[in-house]
Each structure stands twice: as C-alpha cells, then as structure tokens.
Amino acid sequence: MRKTYQSIDDFLSDSSFKEWVLEGKHHDKWYEWTLSKDESTELMQSARLYLLAMQIREKEVQKEDIQEALGHTWEKIHKQDRTNQQGYLVRVLKLSTVKKMAAILLVGMCLFWVYQQQTTLQSKYLGYDELVSQQNGGLIEQANNTNKPQLITLSDGSSILLQPNSKLSYPNFFTGKERKVYLLGEAFFEISKNPEKPFWVFANEVVTKVIGTSFRIKAYKDNENVDVVVRTGKVSISSNTKIQPANQSVLLLPNQSVRFQRKDLAFDPIVAINTNKPEDINDLTTIEKLNFEFIDVPVSQIFERLKQAYLVEIDYPQEKLKDCYLTTSLSDQPLPEKLKIICESLGGNTKYEMNGNQITIYSNGCN
Structure with missing residues (x-):
C-alpha cells in the first residue's frame, strides 16, 4: 500500500513512518525500501528530511543534534552499504547545513533590523533624563506628585506653575550668560526680563528661547507631540x-501655539488662539484665561486674582487696605514682579515676603 503513496503528505500522515524516522522503530519495514531506486523511494527520502527538519528547534541547530536524530537509521544503513550511506549522509548534512546557515542568517538579519530600529528611535528621541544627565550636576529637581499645579520661583524672579505629574530641573542660581531649565510634562512660565541673559527651556526634542514673556509647554514623556502656547511676548x-x-x-x-511632531521631527503650522471662541478658551489653563489689567480695582480683588492664578495663600492687613484701589498692568510679569509692583503702588512702606506658596503683605495702608 505504501508504494501507492504519491506525495510527501502521504508519508507524513503514516504514524509508522514517523516512528521509524524519529525513534528508530519499525526498521525492518522501512530499511529495505531505502536501498531501492524507484520514484516512491525518492518521495520517502524527501519526507524523511522534511520530518527531521521540522524537529530541529532554532536555538539547537547543531551538527550533533542532527546526527543524534538520525542515529538509529544511519547506524544500520552504513553496515549494509557504506558507500551509499556515506554519500547520502554527506548530502543530508550539506542540505541541513544550508538550512542551518539560512536560519542563522535570517535570525541575524532580524536582530540587526530590530537593533537598527531601536538605535534610530533613540537617536531621534531626546527625553528629560537624557537632557539632565548631560549636565554637570548642580541641578535642583522639583517633581509635582500632587493633583494641582505647583508654584516654583527661580533665583532670577521667574515664576513657573508646574502641572501634576511633571518635573522641572533648574540650578539654584543662574551663572554665565544663559538661564537653562529642563522640563518633563507641562508647565506655565513667566520669565523675568533680562535681554543680556536669555532663558532656555529644554523639553524633549524642543528648545524654547525667551527673553521675557509668558508661555506654556506641554512635553510629557509618552506624548507623541510637544505643544507650546504663548500668552504674552514672543518666543523662538x-x-x-x-x-x-x-x-x-x-x-x-x-495667543499663538505650535505643535512639534516628535516622530517626524517637524513643526505643524502655527495656530492662532481666539480668546473669544469657547473651544479655544477651554484648552487654556486657569492662569492663561485670567486678565491682569486693572483699572481702579480694589487691592483685595487683585490679591484674589493672584490667589486664583497661582494657587497661593496671601495674608494681608485687610482693614488697612480696604479703601485702597489700584490702576496697573501686571501682564507679562512673573509673580514676584507682580507683588513688587503692587507694593510700590501702595506705598506706605508696603512690602511682601514669600515662602513657597505662602505670601505675607506688610503695609500701613495706601498713600
């Protein structure tokens, strides 16, 4: 019946054939056939090679493994026909070696492709940790692990509202001709003006240069984009x-914004923010929505506006300042500068102290 087999599948579906090839069983039923030269014998030999190849695992493609798998068959064949067996063994080993080398080459090419892709991505993506590690140390890292914005005041008087799940690294004091900070996440910046000392914000692959202005950067680690929104002034x-x-x-x-595509390393077109459109306003943070232009406004209302914008506590002598009104512009100013302007406008030896989120105003009343 086996002489009627017309395809490799016929042999592979024969359990006796598989046991002979893989386990050396039923040798007497199959051995004599290996020495014949008819067409079905060639199919049988091809089926045997296929079956053996399917049993070899990728990580175990060794010459010893092949010889062990064929051991029982070759041991008896070479006793009967050494010449035929040796020639056949050489052919099998050559074929198996080709398959082995092809498999190794294929795996190697795949590993090289994966490595190349990872290397390319690493070269294109520049994150917070990489940026900070390239510095010579001496940076302070502020991490906001709360559920509300956190106020940071820098040594130059600049103020930053750091959003939840964000980090900022900055020096205790700015030295040299530049001011540099490093952001992971989202923050709103109000930079103290100093034309001689530009301010730089490094956020993933984007660098923002300012002299004095207010703007917001959104650059989380896993975000595909970096967004920058300018409230006042201008930035490069x-x-x-x-x-x-x-x-x-x-x-x-x-009132312009731009998006940087981290994958393509390219900027999208600049978008104008219309403060009269509800959909544009909804995308802004609280401090970006507030107006800091005051015309004959009670100083108590100005303090309430600052508390709302910066999430700070302001303690001031309410009775002494209850009749004090101010007309002033506090836009495009960091919080310390806003407080300084208010105190100078009130006069009467008015001054302030700032300790974290706690602000205390000392005053004998307004002029």
Whole structure:
C-alpha cells in the first residue's frame, strides 16, 4: 500500500513512518525500501528530511543534534552499504547545513533590523533624563506628585506653575550668560526680563528661547507631540541640535501655539488662539484665561486674582487696605514682579515676603 503513496503528505500522515524516522522503530519495514531506486523511494527520502527538519528547534541547530536524530537509521544503513550511506549522509548534512546557515542568517538579519530600529528611535528621541544627565550636576529637581499645579520661583524672579505629574530641573542660581531649565510634562512660565541673559527651556526634542514673556509647554514623556502656547511676548522655538543638526525654528507671538511632531521631527503650522471662541478658551489653563489689567480695582480683588492664578495663600492687613484701589498692568510679569509692583503702588512702606506658596503683605495702608 505504501508504494501507492504519491506525495510527501502521504508519508507524513503514516504514524509508522514517523516512528521509524524519529525513534528508530519499525526498521525492518522501512530499511529495505531505502536501498531501492524507484520514484516512491525518492518521495520517502524527501519526507524523511522534511520530518527531521521540522524537529530541529532554532536555538539547537547543531551538527550533533542532527546526527543524534538520525542515529538509529544511519547506524544500520552504513553496515549494509557504506558507500551509499556515506554519500547520502554527506548530502543530508550539506542540505541541513544550508538550512542551518539560512536560519542563522535570517535570525541575524532580524536582530540587526530590530537593533537598527531601536538605535534610530533613540537617536531621534531626546527625553528629560537624557537632557539632565548631560549636565554637570548642580541641578535642583522639583517633581509635582500632587493633583494641582505647583508654584516654583527661580533665583532670577521667574515664576513657573508646574502641572501634576511633571518635573522641572533648574540650578539654584543662574551663572554665565544663559538661564537653562529642563522640563518633563507641562508647565506655565513667566520669565523675568533680562535681554543680556536669555532663558532656555529644554523639553524633549524642543528648545524654547525667551527673553521675557509668558508661555506654556506641554512635553510629557509618552506624548507623541510637544505643544507650546504663548500668552504674552514672543518666543523662538527650535528642534534640539542633538537630534537634528540643521534644526528647524519658528517664532510665536501672543495667543499663538505650535505643535512639534516628535516622530517626524517637524513643526505643524502655527495656530492662532481666539480668546473669544469657547473651544479655544477651554484648552487654556486657569492662569492663561485670567486678565491682569486693572483699572481702579480694589487691592483685595487683585490679591484674589493672584490667589486664583497661582494657587497661593496671601495674608494681608485687610482693614488697612480696604479703601485702597489700584490702576496697573501686571501682564507679562512673573509673580514676584507682580507683588513688587503692587507694593510700590501702595506705598506706605508696603512690602511682601514669600515662602513657597505662602505670601505675607506688610503695609500701613495706601498713600
């Protein structure tokens, strides 16, 4: 009946054949057939090679494994026909070696492709940890693990509202001709003006340069984009030269935003923010929505506006300041500068002390 087999599948479905090839059983039923030269014998030999190849695991493609799998068959064949057996063994080993080398080459190419892809991504993506690690140390890291914005005041008087699940690294004191900070996550910046000392914010692959203005950056680790929104003043935004030597740059004016695509290393078109459109306003944070232009407004209302914007506590002599009104502009100013302007406007030896989120106003009343 086996002489009627017309395909490899016929042999592979024969349990006796599989036991002979893999376990050496039923040898007497199959051995004599291996010495014949008819067409079905060639199919049987091909089926045997196929079956053996299917049993070899990728990580165990060794010459010893092949010989062990064929052991029982070859041991008896070479006793009957050494010449035929040796020739056949050489052919099998050559074929198996080709398959082995092909498998190794294929796996190697796959591993190289994966490595190349990872290397390419690492070269394109520049995160907070990489940026901070490239510095010489001496940075303070502030992490906001709460559920509300956290106020940070820098040594130059700049104020930053750090959003939840965000980090900011900055020096205790700014030295040299530049001011540099490093952001992971989202923050609203109000930068103290100093044309001689530009302020730089490094956030993933984007670098933002300012002299004095207010803006927000959103650059979380797992986000596909970096977003920058300018509230007042203007900023220059560019891609980091470490990932793009011929870096792109855009200039943002008040109420403009831009998105940087981290995957493509490219900026989207600049978008104008219409403060009269509800959908645009909804995308802004609380401090971005508030107006800091005051015309003959009670100082108590101004303090309430600051408390709402910065989430701070302000203690002031309410009785002494109850009849005090101010007309002033506090836009495009960091919190310490806002407080300084208020105190100078009130006069009467008015001054303030700031300890974290607690602000205390000392005053004998307004002029």
